[in-house]
Amino acid sequence: DESGIESLDYEVIENYAYWEEQAQRGKLYVGYYVMVKWFFALLIGIGTGLAAVFINLSVENFAGWKFALTFAIIQKSYVAGFLVYVLINLVLVFSSVYIVTQFAPAAAGSGIPEIKGYLNGVDMPGILLFRTLIGKIFGSIGSVGGGLALGKEGPLVHTGACIASLLGQGGSSKYHLRSRWLQIFNSDRDRRDLVTCGCAAGVSAAFRAPVGGVLFALEEVTSWWKSQLMWRVFFTSAIVAVVVRTAMGWCKSGKCGHFGSGGFIIWDISDGQEDYSFEEFLPMAVIGVIGGLLGALFNQLTFYIAYWRRNYLHKNGNRVKIIEACLISLITSIISFGLPLLRKCSPCPEADPDSGIECPRPPGMYGNYVNFYCSKDKEYNDLATIFFNTQDDAIRNLFSAKTIHEYSAQSLLTFLVMFYSLAVVTFGTAVPAGQFVPGIMIGSTYGRLVGMFVVKVYKKLNIEEGTYALLGAASFLGGSMRMTVSLCVIMVEITNNLKLLPLIMLVLLISKAVGDAFNEGLYEEQARLRSIPLLESRPKYQMRKMTAKEASGKRVISFPRVVKVADVVSILRSNNHNGFPVIDHERNGETLVIGLMLRSHLLVLLQSKVDFQHSPLPCDPRASRFLTDPLYCRHTISEFVKPASSKGLSIHDIRLSSDDLEMYIDLAPFLNPSPFIVPEDMSLTKARISFMLHLMMQVYNLFRQLGLRHIFVVPRPSRVIGLITRKDLLIEV
Amino acid sequence: DESGIESLDYEVIENYAYWEEQAQRGKLYVGYYVMVKWFFALLIGIGTGLAAVFINLSVENFAGWKFALTFAIIQKSYVAGFLVYVLINLVLVFSSVYIVTQFAPAAAGSGIPEIKGYLNGVDMPGILLFRTLIGKIFGSIGSVGGGLALGKEGPLVHTGACIASLLGQGGSSKYHLRSRWLQIFNSDRDRRDLVTCGCAAGVSAAFRAPVGGVLFALEEVTSWWKSQLMWRVFFTSAIVAVVVRTAMGWCKSGKCGHFGSGGFIIWDISDGQEDYSFEEFLPMAVIGVIGGLLGALFNQLTFYIAYWRRNYLHKNGNRVKIIEACLISLITSIISFGLPLLRKCSPCPEADPDSGIECPRPPGMYGNYVNFYCSKDKEYNDLATIFFNTQDDAIRNLFSAKTIHEYSAQSLLTFLVMFYSLAVVTFGTAVPAGQFVPGIMIGSTYGRLVGMFVVKVYKKLNIEEGTYALLGAASFLGGSMRMTVSLCVIMVEITNNLKLLPLIMLVLLISKAVGDAFNEGLYEEQARLRSIPLLESRPKYQMRKMTAKEASGKRVISFPRVVKVADVVSILRSNNHNGFPVIDHERNGETLVIGLMLRSHLLVLLQSKVDFQHSPLPCDPRASRFLTDPLYCRHTISEFVKPASSKGLSIHDIRLSSDDLEMYIDLAPFLNPSPFIVPEDMSLTKARISFMLHLMMQVYNLFRQLGLRHIFVVPRPSRVIGLITRKDLLIEV
Ligand SMILES: Nc1ncnc2c1ncn2[C@@H]1O[C@H](COP(=O)(O)OP(=O)(O)OP(=O)(O)O)[C@@H](O)[C@H]1O
Ligand SMILES: Nc1ncnc2c1ncn2[C@@H]1O[C@H](COP(=O)(O)OP(=O)(O)OP(=O)(O)O)[C@@H](O)[C@H]1O
Ligand SMILES: [Mg+2]
Ligand SMILES: [Mg+2]
Structure with missing residues (x-):
């Protein structure tokens, strides 16, 4: 990271600002x-x-x-x-x-x-x-x-x-x-x-x-x-x-x-x-x-x-x-x-x-x-x-x-x-x-x-x-x-x-x-x-021996949906990861992964400050804010764009007052709600060598061919809500 | 389906037979x-x-x-x-x-x-x-x-x-x-x-x-x-x-x-x-x-x-x-x-x-x-x-x-x-x-x-x-x-x-x-x-307006891990879907999606009959079967291959005795343990139009660029176990 090399976001972040923009376009x-x-x-x-x-x-x-x-x-x-x-x-x-x-x-x-x-x-x-x-x-x-x-x-x-x-x-x-x-x-x-x-x-x-x-x-x-x-x-x-x-x-x-x-x-x-x-x-x-x-x-x-x-x-x-x-x-x-x-x-x-x-x-x-x-x-x-x-x-x-x-x-x-x-x-x-x-x-x-x-x-x-x-x-x-x-x-x-x-x-x-x-x-x-981390077209042979969970390794650092500004700052200071899962706590105590928040977007929010709120509750769409501000989103896509060929903002450039630090941000409108996910590997037979070893090959291809930056490894789902096949993608006009 | 047009399995099914095969290869x-x-x-x-x-x-x-x-x-x-x-x-x-x-x-x-x-x-x-x-x-x-x-x-x-x-x-x-x-x-x-x-x-x-x-x-x-x-x-x-x-x-x-x-x-x-x-x-x-x-x-x-x-x-x-x-x-x-x-x-x-x-x-x-x-x-x-x-x-x-x-x-x-x-x-x-x-x-x-x-x-x-x-x-x-x-x-x-x-x-x-x-x-x-369902390089404009759940539509037909032969036959007869999620029931009553089973593979199992078992329990790897049969898998990959340019087996070709119908199959070794999954769409604001509409575009690209046949739509995960980035895919040798 010292070298300043960072991945590009080839995946389009479909956040609220993006959606607003798309909706306005004829x-x-x-x-x-x-x-x-x-x-x-x-x-x-x-x-x-x-x-x-x-x-x-x-x-x-x-x-x-x-x-x-x-x-x-x-x-x-x-x-x-x-x-x-x-x-x-x-x-x-x-x-x-x-x-x-x-x-x-x-x-x-x-x-x-x-x-x-x-x-x-x-x-x-x-x-x-x-x-x-x-x-x-x-x-x-x-x-x-x-x-x-x-x-x-x-x-x-x-x-x-x-x-x-x-x-x-x-x-x-x-x-x-x-x-x-x-x-x-x-x-x-x-x-x-x-x-x-x-x-x-x-x-x-x-x-x-x-x-x-x-x-x-x-x-x-x-x-x-x-x-x-x-x-x-x-x-x-x-x-x-x-x-x-x-x-x-x-x-x-x-x-x-x-x-x-x-x-x-x-x-x-x-x-x-x-x-x-x-x-x-x-x-x-x-x-x-x-x-x-x-x-x-x-x-x-x-x-x-x-x-x-x-x-x-x-x-x-x-x-x-x-x-x-x-x-x-x-x-x-x-x-x-x-x-x-x-x-x-x-x-x-x-x-x-x-x-x-x-x-x-x-x-x-x-x-x-x-x-x-x-x-x-x-x-x-x-x-x-x-x-x-x-x-x-x-x-x-x-x-x-x-x-x-x-x-x-x-x-x-x-x-x-x-x-x-x-x-x-x-x-x-x-x-x-x-x-x-x-x-x-x-x-x-x-x-x-x-x-x-x-x-x-x-x-x-x-x-x-x-x-x-x-x-x-x-x-x-x-x-x-x-x-x-x-x-x-x-x-x-x-x-x-x-x-x-x-x-x-x-x-x-x-x-x-x-x-x-x-x-x-x-x-x-x-x-x-020059330590340019190129992903070659074929994964290394060692990938075959690795599970997605092993590859991803450490404890994941994530954000809650509504987060205190002070926490954001301290988390961003403590590491230099560029993407963070956002986890929402439902009323019944369950948690839910609602998306991916990019460091660069967080920095924009911290700098502009317009989205800071006093309440630690999610902003309710039916609340006044929606009524007074029909666009809801105070940002246009272009604000989130980092200039080409430069490092963009850094957390150390941002000055916040102690009042600011006590406020909250609701991340929901700014996160990417559809990150790519792969289920963790299942090992059928714990006694013998697990037979599900090839997942990483697949993850590698997914990553490279779609030009991704982050993939979440998640627990195996408990049920299948729907199944998409070719037929579902061929809607007749 | 009357036209006999069916998708190909460009995705490699990484089941046990495949793994065995890979392991044997030098x-x-x-x-x-x-x-x-x-x-x-x-x-x-x-x-x-x-x-x-x-x-x-x-x-x-x-x-x-x-x-x-x-x-x-x-x-x-x-x-x-x-x-x-x-x-x-x-x-x-x-x-x-x-x-x-x-x-x-x-x-x-x-x-x-x-x-x-x-x-x-x-x-x-x-x-x-x-x-x-x-x-x-x-x-x-x-x-x-x-x-x-x-x-x-x-x-x-x-x-x-x-x-x-x-x-x-x-x-x-x-x-x-x-x-x-x-x-x-x-x-x-x-x-x-x-x-x-x-x-x-x-x-x-x-x-x-x-x-x-x-x-x-x-x-x-x-x-x-x-x-x-x-x-x-x-x-x-x-x-x-x-x-x-x-x-x-x-x-x-x-x-x-x-x-x-x-x-x-x-x-x-x-x-x-x-x-x-x-x-x-x-x-x-x-x-x-x-x-x-x-x-x-x-x-x-x-x-x-x-x-x-x-x-x-x-x-x-x-x-x-x-x-x-x-x-x-x-x-x-x-x-x-x-x-x-x-x-x-x-x-x-x-x-x-x-x-x-x-x-x-x-x-x-x-x-x-x-x-x-x-x-x-x-x-x-x-x-x-x-x-x-x-x-x-x-x-x-x-x-x-x-x-x-x-x-x-x-x-x-x-x-x-x-x-x-x-x-x-x-x-x-x-x-x-x-x-x-x-x-x-x-x-x-x-x-x-x-x-x-x-x-x-x-x-x-x-x-x-x-x-x-x-x-x-x-x-x-x-x-x-x-x-x-x-x-x-x-x-x-x-x-x-x-x-x-x-x-x-x-x-x-x-x-x-x-x-x-x-x-x-x-x-x-x-x-x-000729009703050849080509997926074009760009999704139709209508895709933008669709969520993954909407696209997939109907109730999903799935199999439990250990399934009765009679059930398999009746399910396969009742529809002509080509892929079925397999759901395992854990001891604590929770369910877990463990993979995707292809119809063609099921038909091979039904025809060969060697995997039928009397017990409705999963075959335990530590049990005698593993000790007596070191290869565990009685099938080679080639058995699962359907001949090129032909329809392959049909459920109507298979004759089973009533004894057979009373037996069970453990599907775990034959399923594809790493199907592609996408989380269901989240709508942040139920009151207004949901802003998470673009998922299907992404699903379309995923499907087409990786040449998939099935994608599961699953509930949003509750937590993120790991996060994979470029760095994780670049293992140094
Ligand atoms: N939110 C996170 N929580 C825990 N670990 C993470 C998180 N984000 C990334 N990592 C891990 O930290 C390591 C480096 O992270 P980093 O975000 O810098 O990714 P990178 O591969 O350098 O890509 P980028 O070019 O986007 O920075 C990787 O091994 C990754 O798995
Ligand atoms: N197991 C399943 N349970 C419920 N619905 C399914 C299942 N499998 C497929 N479907 C749905 O049934 C429809 C047709 O299924 P089918 O399996 O024939 O797929 P297809 O698009 O024709 O591709 P293929 O060429 O693989 O047959 C699709 O709309 C799909 O969503
Ligand atoms: Mg980095
Ligand atoms: Mg079909």
Whole structure:
């Protein structure tokens, strides 16, 4: 609890205020509500699309300008060129880490574990704030533009989620819309829907993969599923695609500086390998295994390093974080500049005028065949082509078909080892950082290595090294992130090659299985590290051995229906539970559980004080209070809503006079009258092991699939009043 | 209940037999279980893929042979050609309707509403039998090959589901695997997972759209979602794609007769329109509206006709069904042969040697520009090109780009009206029938019409009529079936054109919204007609006004823990409820709900008789019975499993002697000890309207999302024994 992580209330609290609100709403309101939802989906799409375009534009321009300048200078002096290169990188990385540490600490890292946590039902304060959004956008421009071994895709997902959450909130706090309008997205559930849209929009923007975005949101981040939402999420993704596409079309005319190429598909390899033969399955399986091993190793190493950083290094304050990032930038610059220097250049292959690939590429342009520290003009440096280049171009080169023998095995191996190490070390610095693009680079390098080997062995077959590079990329991502369907679809969408789908799938199956043998996925590991309590889709095996009563453990702290303010305060002070059962005492002495009271709602009542009463009796509906106050409820739903991404009120913030403490509150109108309940376990045979052990599995599923926060374990009921079956739920209109 | 529709038990009954079974299972078993699941997913994929290839091959060969023969004959006599054409169609349709009526009545129609029902939790007896599978495969070869206005895609989904279900069962009843092996897929829940795989495999096979298949299963048919399953479903889909692709590759060498062309993508239009401008959004929106209107009209008309058929025409027996189908075949043949005769031929456009399109197409081949009843050689009949052709080719022609001015508006309009009417009339005959391909034909016709108009109006733009045809197809399917994400993805996958995704989406948004204003989707309407009680994703508005107690209604019929056999029999005879609460009487006179007993389990107990006892006391675990019989439970789980797709035992099948009737059964070991319970509603203020009205919404969601069959409404509990939160579910290992 010290960490400030708290569950969200995805369950709608159906208290009196809620009911009043619903009753006031007409049919028109429902239509309006739906319309606003769609409108917001549109806005999220446009916003995320624009943010993505902005980030892409900036990164490409910074990086392009950097490389152009460096190349211009090294014509005269390699030392001067090196210094300029290092300096530019350093400035960019410094600005990134400075923004993040000083201004938006929650913007560090990829943000996907946090978003995953949010959609799983736990809130990490600060992750969806405006400053986080700003920090994420500008931070990732700096860190990616500065040439670190990280990507901008993860941060874009976080960006999308921030935009979505801010929109949902912005309606209420910033733009002062009409009061009935505000109340639309005030529940955690509505916000969750928006954030889901934002998350899909982020992936869609990052990879220009609308279907992949929807599937990513569905598979990787959400822990529940609503078919109504799917369509809206898809709509958002498509809007993103349209926005990005339009912006790209506009850039084609050259108005965007260094940012020019790149259409709707990022790394088009649709002209790659047409067909594959059965002999190739073996090397492909090998790629899968390598991906699983390297991916699992990556997860493990980053976990250790992040653990060490978190518990030792970063405890020393922001200055250390800044120095660390700058140091890593320095190392990265030295390696990416220095290693290609050591590499001998190769002569250009014979030109193929059809392909449009020039060797060496013309100065100041992107492309294959970088001429770097070569003695002759018609030579290129294969290591520089992948190392001393923007990531996008490096990947395009690695994926490229029809360029057999472009790379030497030695260069690829050098690159693999160095880049892998850099990626591991860079992960966890205090800058926005995604792991997709580094993963693709690592994977496609060893994929291409295997491909080269395959080309050598199976001489007769029509094999493209680029295909193997793609499979390698898929295998590494699969082995590290353990995504399945969404990753497949994203790979297909970014490469525009549907034919390779079964192969990608095969490789993913293997790499995921291999990786799962060692550890959990990257995001799960990171969530564990940050102690984000994710509920996985399957309960742990130990759950099988546990009864609901055992699981819930301690004595329950509950409230009576009418409670003294002093008691409320002392109970709230004495623990930090967030929900309390409310027990009513009937006149005949029996007790009755009438609902669940949330801590946050209690705090609102304590702060507003309007519901305090002098009498310790329940307020009688037939009494004067009802007659004078037709609405009965003095609160609107919106008062109970805690602001997004903040801790909300605390009991220590509330000041009460001693008079106040002597008063009472009747909790009945404010509690959730229909909490979820499960009967305690029955053990039929006390003598032998009880046979009713599986209840907790069921409770787990109930909890997770419905996104609950509290479940009451109650005594077995004495009778059944009614029985609901399918027929009862199908009322004919 | 007369209809034999009963809910499935997707909830696992955790009775003693189940527990015994689980306890005996080691870690190894879990691995084995997972392996078998994947193996079955593989088998389903292969099976469905082969079935699809077989159907496609047969249809193409029958149809190809038919057209080739007809064309050969009409060189001499149009009358003879017509007669032969009619006769072949008649024979094919007759064989189809004969197989279905005589042998597999459940194979009629598309089967998707039934599968949807199955995955929603209701079982229609007979839909997943082996004979249904056979009827479906051969029936759809006949009906599609016979040229009726229906498709083979819906039936393929049903075929996939049948294969999956049979595999799950086959393990148990046919191949006599070892007894521990059998018990793997014996619960309805496991079968549901398999059928989901089969369903996705069917779509994947029908459209060669693996991603679309997964999304179809997710969006359209299942009502719940497990992220673990998604990966397996996707695997199955990909296997199907591989199988189909391999078979196609094999056919390219010409070994498959008339079946030759067609690769992984069915109607490749990737060389279509590159870009679109804002002016085009208006005509596209118009297409969306038309799609919504025509789709809703289609649903309404088919509903009426199917209603009439069901309640009047088809009551007269199978002979009527056969005559009806033959009559429709006759009409279809006459129209598709006769109308092109009335149409004047157009001269061929100038040949473009690059495109490879010949005009007129060479005799005996497929392609554009059919020369039919033309006076000159260099002419073609545009109506015959779409009408007197296989559906696949007609659609390819309609979608084709670079063939502006191929069709006259008059021909397209004629075709639209005639084919729409034929599709409406054909729907509901007793043959396997899908609505995808007819929908695509109808939609692409009016789409192309709009496209022609747009080409005329916006003269300067680079517009392809084929793009509009595609959008038209999407709009009609969206307006009729109301699918969203899956339809988008299927359209993209079958046309291999990712660029059009946002346009397809726009059109679908509009057509679905327009259609929804009039009626429900095609499958929902048909499910309603067949009284399949589908639980929709959202509860009806009326649910809001209902309390759980009101919904459940009548007096509950329950059993005591130890019950007299005679009582069981009389209770089971007196009603047809499928679940009964079991109430135990404690020594102190209090009662306690100890679980839920299923009718089907009671029937098994009555039939086997081994659990009958003479004493009316609960069997004491410390008594001799436990000592002598260490397993206590004389039943294995598999005994309680009812065979798939059949009604199972009935109380009227069970014969008991009068001695038996005097004995007792202790139900405790057989009941489900952890049924779902909800507390009855509390009304705080009896004087005013109760404010606890929303409970039923919650109950509905609980019921649907967890796939329940029974929920007990119980009195409010008197105390809370424990409280479960997220923390309690996160046990650290
Ligand atoms: N009213 C209560 N009385 C007794 N024990 C409670 C009560 N509420 C919660 N607990 C127990 O205290 C522990 C932590 O409670 P807490 O309310 O902080 O839940 P949590 O899992 O941290 O979720 P949240 O994010 O809502 O705080 C859990 O083991 C829970 O069973
Ligand atoms: N044991 C019972 N005692 C009293 N009423 C019951 C009982 N079981 C079911 N009912 C009621 O009888 C009606 C129909 O019961 P039935 O058991 O046939 O359920 P159903 O909705 O048809 O589902 P199923 O497919 O399981 O048969 C429902 O309204 C239900 O509330
Ligand atoms: Mg807590
Ligand atoms: Mg029934």
